[in-house]
Amino acid sequence: MAQLTIPCMLMRGGTSKGPYLRLTDMPEDREQLAELLMKIMGAGHELQIDGLGGGNSLTSKVAMVGPSRTPDADVEYLFAQVGIVNRTVDFSPNCGNMLAGVAPFAIESGLVYATEGKTTVRIKNLNTNKVIHSTVQTPDRRVEYGGDFVISGTNTPGAPIELTFLDVAGSKTGKLFPTGQKVDDIDGIQVTCIDAATPVMIVNASSLGKTGHEAPGEFDADEIFMQRLETLRRKAGVLMGMGDVSNMVIPKPILVSPPQTQGIICARYFVPDRCHKALAVTGSIAIVNALCNEGTVAQQLVQSEQGRVDFKLEHPTGFIDLTAHWQHDEVQSVSLVRTAKPIFSGLVYLN
Structure with missing residues (x-):
């Protein structure tokens, strides 16, 4: 019987690493999606020996990217934090480091057409329903990964990727200070x-x-x-x-x-x-x-x-x-610069 395979691109995004997958390849039901991601990452073993996870919370992350269904964004991004020893998947947080790889992946996957010089991709994060603008270097309309910009926590310099988080207040609770107090x-x-x-x-x-x-x-x-x-x-x-x-x-x-x-x-x-x-x-x-x-x-x-x-x-x-x-x-928005690095592109095999 033939094994099920899913297209995948493994990337370092900021100071995290994980597979980037297409949302259109994923089941819409969250329980089914969680089961699939646990298989892909190898959850349930401290080394994640049967999957792509690296046995660390920073390398047990998944980014899923698809076309936007709203006019305020170009693509949608769903993040998942996958358990290591525990078979769990948490869709509640966002990850700004994995976000650094979303625009490059979107361009490489044909979800967004690159423009000459620089390309800004409007990303709607499905975990928070907030929009982030990501500007990547695209000389000759191709993603440039190499460069001399260094971020702490990595050992490889790269091309700068500027992330601007819009309307950051109340990402999950709807309020900047959910308790109503500053202390x-x-x-x-x-x-x-x-x-x-x-x-x-x-x-x-x-x-x-x-x-x-x-x-x-x-x-x-x-x-x-x-x-x-x-x-x-x-x-x-x-x-x-x-x-x-x-x-x-x-x-x-x-x-x-x-x-x-x-x-x-x-x-x-x-x-x-x-x-x-x-x-x-x-x-x-x-x-x-x-x-x-x-x-x-x-x-x-x-x-x-x-x-x-x-x-x-x-x-x-x-x-x-x-x-x-x-x-x-x-504060209306906050900007910072990250880098991303593609590691491999291919198929994930699922048993």
């Missing part, structure tokens, strides 16, 4: 619950007995700390109106601390059961919005000034630079 008290700990590009819980590292400059492995090995952080995260989820988030990867916890070098603030981002070795794009956008709003845990920590435009955020492997675009004293 909440959870078990005696002050936290900021903010939803900008993705829902997060921001905590001053010192309030949990940490410097905030620890290596990711140190956090992962501290079981007592990780359990406490998860307890806070689940309670934050309830406060944010998201209900029981024990089987969801959002809201993401973020520890913030004073910068060590030239950044405005230092961050440790959790995914959520491990500390990210860099910083998620969506998480960095949430931090920027917190820094732009007086009275949040992040703003109070570093006394960020209202109206600031440029932000350099420190993370375990370097920095991420973002630009806030203001209008009527509010």
Whole structure:
């Protein structure tokens, strides 16, 4: 009996990696789709030995791209976070790093025609129903991957891909501050619950007995700390109106601390059961919005000034630079630059 195959392109997007698939090849039913993605990634084994996953949350991600059904976008993008040992698929978050590969994949797949020099692709994220503009280098109307732009957390430079996130407030909850407050008290700990590009819980590292400059492995090995952080995260989820988030990867916890070098603030981002070795794009956008709003845990920590435009955020492997675009004293959009790298294109075999 012939094996089922699905076209696939494996890419590094930002500091993540995973297969890029066509939405038209995927079942519309979410349960069937989840089963298919678990097979593709090899969920249920710590090495994901029977699939494309790399045994790490940053390499167990899937991007699915298809034609847009609305006039405000060129393509639609559905993201899935696939479990490693656990057979789970979470469609609730967005991933800004995998997003970096969406426009190149859309052009390579013929969903979008490239223009000479640069091509801007309007992407509607189906996880959040928000639109992101992605501008890629397309000399001779072909995607240019090579270049000298370096992002922290990778070891290969590439051509810059500019991502502009529009209307980032309330990506999942409909409100920038879902609890109605800029600071909440959870078990005696002050936290900021903010939803900008993705829902997060921001905590001053010192309030949990940490410097905030620890290596990711140190956090992962501290079981007592990780359990406490998860307890806070689940309670934050309830406060944010998201209900029981024990089987969801959002809201993401973020520890913030004073910068060590030239950044405005230092961050440790959790995914959520491990500390990210860099910083998620969506998480960095949430931090920027917190820094732009007086009275949040992040703003109070570093006394960020209202109206600031440029932000350099420190993370375990370097920095991420973002630009806030203001209008009527509010942040309307946030831009940053990523890179992407194609690794292979072919067929995924399914048993």
